Amino acid sequence: MISEFFINDTFFIQRLDPRLRIVFATAYSFAVALFAHLQTLITALLISCMMLVMAGVNFRVLAKRLLAFNSLVLLLWLVLPITFSGEALYYIGPFTITREGVLFSAQITLKSNAIMLAFIALIATTPVSVIGHALEKLFIPQKIVHILLLTYRYVFVIEQEYQRLIRAIKTRGFIPKTNIHTYKTYAYLMGMIFIRSVDRAQRVYQAMICRGFEGKFHSMDLFALKRQDYICLPFMTTTIIGLEVLEWIVTI
Amino acid sequence: MHISEGVLSGSVLISGFALTAVGTAVGLKKLDYEHIAQVGVLSASFFVASLIHVPIGPSNVHLILNGIVGLLLGWGAFPAILVALSLQAVLFQFGGITSLGINTLIMAVPAVMCYYLFGSIIRNRPKWIGFTAFACGFTAVFLGAVLAGAALIFTEENFLTVSALIIVAHIPVMIIEGIVTVFCVGFLSKVRPEMLSAFYEKESRW
Structure with a gap:
């Protein structure tokens, strides 16, 4: 059966304005998707885990979902290290495992997990009807x-x-x-x-x-930024800027 | 045929979003408000149909169905697939935000191409319907796999082998999609032939 497992609005993140969550999740996902250094990516993964704790998701379902998409990542680990060209690390039979291949696989693993955990914490915890009306407001x-x-x-x-x-x-x-x-x-x-x-x-x-449909679905949700949103906004901005700065420091 | 989060480069992700936005805009422009309900409900039914796991030997595959989506919706395939993938992300966490654009593109471009390549033959040449429907289902998945491969190669040239593997791994899916499309189109052409053209094409109601 299809159902929404992660909704539990007694938790902090789930009480934030959905518009704020969508905008932050988008900005954060793109920021993480463009990072290249393992240090930044590990930091991002830790931040995503923190968000997950604040969102209070059902850990049993979460484990299942993580297993599902990490099995795809596992396939990459089987193929990428031996197909990349670069400095050789090990030789297994006819295959050469390259440093670049291993690094790239590690990068993808960290990135995809960081992005997906943040997505689960911020978006999958919102009913789709609310997401729809929030998108319209955006x-x-x-x-x-x-x-x-x-x-x-x-x-x-x-x-x-x-x-x-x-x-x-x-x-x-x-x-x-x-x-x-x-x-x-x-x-x-x-x-x-x-x-x-x-x-x-x-x-x-x-x-x-x-029922007089005129091209508009009316929503009973009043979208208004509350105190907790104003408190969170600077933290969210700082998170993204902080990660960008970290990436820049690691680069030079 | 789904590229995970965190694999593709920024330029590929952004171009995916830009092209998907264009395709979706064309699709939405062709849809009047009275078609919105049809696209919505059909999109829900494609979503459910893609959950069906079809056995193949000891394993099973789930169908992609973008060939049939293209035949039934034409350019409406763009909004329908975009919405279906968004729902898939929110409900099952198959994919997230950044890869939404490129994944929509990978499925919707073949759908629209199949609509133009095979739609009129399927409607007007009843004798060729079996062969054309097979070609439609097969080509839709094949083009999708090629696009997915191209997205990977544009990200990193070393993905060449992975891209080739993706296309080869999808060959059984292409064949099964072809077979299922033959029967599904045959069924629709007998029961509800008017469904086999995108509904924005003509004014007569279903």
């Missing part, structure tokens, strides 16, 4: 925000529809295997989901028209 075009909100609204409905169809085909003795029958069954199932969503969209639009 001058993202209304149409794309509407698509985001509608997709979020119907993703759960359509998942239930999908579960229903899966139950139906299982009841009829369907066992997925590597054969044409399986691919055909899944293709028809998807086709059915698409047709039903188009019909549903038609009804949704009619309902929206009935």
